[in-house]
Amino acid sequence: MDESLASPDGALWAKTIKDKKGHLFGAGLDVFESEPPPADHPLLSLPNVIATPHAAAGTHDTQIRSSLLVAQQVIDVLNGKAPANRVI
Numbered sequence: 001m002d003e004s005l006a007s008p009d010g011a012l013w014a015k016t017i018k019d020k021k022g023h024l025f026g027a028g029l030d031v032f033e034s035e036p037p038p039a040d041h042p043l044l045s046l047p048n049v050i051a052t053p054h055a056a057a058g059t060h061d062t063q064i065r066s067s068l069l070v071a072q073q074v075i076d077v078l079n080g081k082a083p084a085n086r087v088i
Contacts, residue, residue: 014042014043014046025048026046026048026049026050027043027048027049027050028049028050028051028052029043029049029050029051029052030051030052030053030054030055031054032051032054035054036053037051073085
């Protein structure tokens with residue numbers, strides 16, 4: 001990734017997304033440098049940007065399923081099985 005796109009204020013992202021000659025048609029964003037982003041953040045005023053809260057795992061059902069999956073993986077490992085979603 002071009003490090004210049006990681007500008008904290010989003011100004012370069014906004015310029016890139018607004019540029020009709022660029023390759024981005026739009027953007028769906030759920031993570032910002034500071035959360036929540038300030039109301040005057042340059043990306044929030046663009047018609048081709050959709051911004052949502054960074055809370056995808058925040059539902060009651062997701063919390064329950066995640067807890068059950070983790071518990072099952074702990075049981076599996078304690079029983080000598082390889083972890084299902086091992087990260088190396």
